[in-house]
C-alpha cells in the first residue's frame with residue numbers, strides 16, 4: 001500500500017520521498033538468538049524449513065546482530081524484487097552508531113522539555129527477563145493492559161481474606177466468598193497483616209512493592225469449612241468452592257454477589273444443583289439467597305439471574321458468562337441506583353457510590369488496591385506470563401500529562417486518516433495513554449544517554465525516525481565527509497541535530513564544531529524543510545494504540561507545528577486462503593519465494609485485489625495464477641498493437657462503438673482516480689483490470705470481424721492500453737513498464753503523468769445505447785433458453801411514441817415525490833392528452849403500470865428523465881448485423897404504433913420503453 005501510494009503521487013506530479021529503514025531494536029531478535037543458542041528445535045525448523053536459512057548460517061545467528069543482518073539482507077532483496085520504489089540511499093538500521101546519536105539527542109531534548117519523568121509506575125513485567133514488557137515483546141504482539149483491582153478485606157480471627165473486585169460498591173450484596181477448591185492457597189504476612197491468598201498471588205504482591213512473607217500453605221478443605229465477617233453488613237458469611245475462580249487472577253479469593261454478578265449467581269446455582277438436597281441442608285447452601293442492592297430499570301430485583309437466563313448460560317464454565325457479566329456491569333454502572341439496604345449510599349447512582357465506597361473504605365482500612373493485567377494471560381516471547389510490576393525510579397515518557405495530550409489531539413484533528421473510521425481509536429488511545437516505561441535491561445538499541453545501563457525500547461526509539469531519513473542519505477558510508485563520524489559518533493554533537501531539525505543555532509558554528517562544510521549543513525537543513533512533515537505514514541492497524549500514537553506524541557513534543565505529521569494509513573495483514581499465516585498451519589510463504597513462484601506483479605496484484613484500508617487482505621495461489629494470466633494477456637495485446645501501423649492523424653468521424661469504448665475508458669479513469677485518492681486499490685483494480693477487460697471484450701464482439709478501412713479499432717485499443725499501463729503502473733509496475741515500452745513509448749511509465757479524463761471523449765448517449773443493446777441481447781438469450789427455440793427470424797418491436805410520452809411523464813411525476821394514492825390523478829392527467837386517450841383502455845392500463853414502475857426506480861429515474869426518449873429502433877437497426885451474427889438468424893426491427901407492421905403474434909402491443917417486445921420464429 002505504501003509503495004502504491006508513493007508511485008501514485010509520483011505520477012500525480014509530487015516529488016515523492018519514499019524511504020525505508022530496518023528496526024533492530026528490542027527483544028524479539030534477541031529472544032530468537034537466545035533460542036538458537038539453546039538449540040530450540042522449533043526455531044531451527046522455522047528458520048531452515050520455512051525461511052530456507054542454510055544450516056551453515058545458524059551458528060553465527062546466535063549473535064543477535066548477525067541474525068538481524070541476515071534477515072535484513074533477505075528482506076531487502078525481496079523488497080527490490082517486488083519493485084518497492086524506495087530511495088535506497090536513505091536506508092539505515094536502528095543500531096547504526098549515528099542513528100543512536102540521533103536517538104540520544106531526541107531523548108535529551110524530550111527530557112529538557114519535561115516529557116520524561118522518573119517515577120514509580122506499574123508496568124507489564126517479565127520475571128524471567130527481569131524487565132518491562134510492551135506489545136512487541138509478547139507472543140502474538142499483545143499490548144498488556146494494566147488495570148486496578150480493589151481488594152475488599154473480609155476478616156476472621158485476625159486473618160484477612162482480600163477479595164479482588166472491580167465493583168467494591170456491591171459489598172452490600174455479598175452472600176459468601178469463593179475460592180478455587182483445586183488451587184493452592186497460602187497464609188502470608190503482607191505489610192504487617194495476615195492474609196489468605198492463592199499461592200500465585202504472592203509474587204504479584206511482591207512485584208507491587210508489598211512486603212510478603214509466606215507463613216504456611218493451606219489445605220482448601222480447612223478454608224472451605226470456615227466463615228468470615230462481612231464488615232459492612234456485620235454478619236458472618238461462609239466460604240464456598242467455585243471452580244470458575246482463577247487463582248492467577250487477582251488474589252484467587254472472590255466475594256460473591258449473586259444478585260448482581262452473573263458468575264456468582266450461576267456458581268451458586270451449580271453448587272446447589274450438583275450437591276443434592278442432603279448436602280445442601282447440612283451445609284446450609286440452600287439458605288443462601290441472592291440479595292438485591294441495586295435498582296436497575298428494565299430488570300428484575302436480581303439482574304444477574306435475568307442475564308444468565310437471557311444468554312442461556314449452562315454452567316459457571318460457560319464462556320457466555322463473560323458477555324452476561326459485561327452487560328450487567330455496564331448497565332448497572334450507567335443506570336443503576338443503590339437501594340435502601342446500602343445505608344449511606346442509598347439513592348446514589350452506581351458510579352458515584354463506587355467512588356464514595358472506595359474513598360470511605362480506604363480510610364477505614366477496608367479496601368486496598370492491586371494492579372492486574374486485564375487482558376491476561378499475556379505471554380512474553382520467552383514463554384513467561386506477563387505480570388504487573390510497580391517499577392520504582394524508572395524512566396518514563398509521560399504520555400499521561402494533560403498538556404501533552406492536548407497537543408496530540410490538536411495534531412490528530414488536522415490529520416488525514418486512512419481509513420477515516422479509525423479516528424475514535426486514536427481519540428481513545430491519546431486519552432487513555434499513561435506513563436510509558438521507555439527503557440529495557442535487555443535487547444538491541446540505544447543506551448539511555450544519562451543512564452547507560454538501560455536500553456531505549458523499541459516503541460520509544462521509533463517515533464521520529466522519519467526525520468532521520470533526511471540525514472541518513474548524507475551519513476551513509478559512501479559520503480566521505482561523514483565517514484569519520486561512524487568511527488567517532490560522539491563528534492556528531494547535539495548542536496548539529498538542533499540546527500538540522502529545529503533550526504536552532506548558527507550553521508557556521510555547527511560547521512566549526514562538527515567540521516562539516518557550512519554549505520552542507522545548510523543544505524541538509526534546507527532538505528529537511530523541503531520534505532518535512534510526513535504526509536502519510538503507513539503501518540499496521542494494530543499499532544494505533546502504541547506506535548502510531550507515540551509518533552504523534554513525540555512529534556508534537558519536539559517539533560514546531562509546521563512539522564507535525566499530516567497523515568496515517570492503517571494497513572491490515574495478508575491472509576493466506578482466508579487464514580492467518582502461521583507456523584502451525586504451515587501456510588507461510590516468504591516473500592521471495594512467492595515472487596519466484598508467481599512473479600512480482602501477480603503477487604502485488606494478488607495482495608492488492610482484495611485490499612481495503614484498515615482490513616486484512618486475502619492471498620491465494622489460484623488468485624495469483626489467474627492474475628498472472630490477465631497480466632500476460634496485456635503483454636500479448638501490447639506486442640500486437642506495438643507493431644500495428646494504423647496510426648492515422650487528424651479529426652475523423654468516430655463510429656458509435658468507438659465512442660462507447662472511449663467513453664467507458666474515460667469513466668474508468670475518473671473512477672480509478674477517485675478510488676486512488678483514498679487508496680481504495682481494490683476498486684481501482686476492479687475497474688482498470690477486470691471491468692476494462694470486459695468492456696474491451698464487448699467492444700470487440702460488437703465490432704465483429706475487422707473490415708478494412710471502416711473502423712479505427714487498433715487506434716482505440718492502443719489508446720486504452722496506454723491509459724491502462726499508466727493506471728496499472730503503481731499496482732503492477734513491471735508489466736506496466738513492459739507494455740509502455742512495447743507500445744513504443746519512451747521513458748518510464750512510472751514517471752509519466754497520471755491520465756486525466758478527456759472531456760471531449762465523453763459520450764453518455766453511447767453508453768445508453770450500448771446498455772440497451774446488451775439488455776436486448778440478454779433478454780433474447782433468456783427467451784431462447786426458456787423456449788428452447790433455435791430461431792430463424794427474430795423480431796424486435798420497440799415502444800410507440802405515446803408510451804414514451806406516458807413513461808417520461810410518470811418518471812417526472814414520481815420525481816416530485818408523490819405517493820401511491822395519487823395514481824388516479826396521474827391517470828387522469830395522462831388521459832387528458834387526446835393523442836394518448838385515443839389508445840383507449842390500453843393507455844389507461846399503461847399509465848397505471850408506468851406510474852408503479854416509476855415509483856420503484858431509484859437512481860435511474862433522474863437519469864432517464866434527463867435522457868428523454870430514446871431512438872430504440874435506430875439503435876437496434878444499427879446493431880442488426882451484430883444480432884444476426886450472434887444468433888445466426890435474420891433480425892427485423894419494427895417500431896410499434898407505425899401502421900401495418902408485420903406482427904404475426906400481436907407482440908408489438910407489449911413493447912415498452914427500454915423493454916422492446918421480442919418475437920422468435922423457428
Ligand SMILES: [Zn+2]
Nearest residue numbers: 126129380382
Ligand atoms: Zn520474558
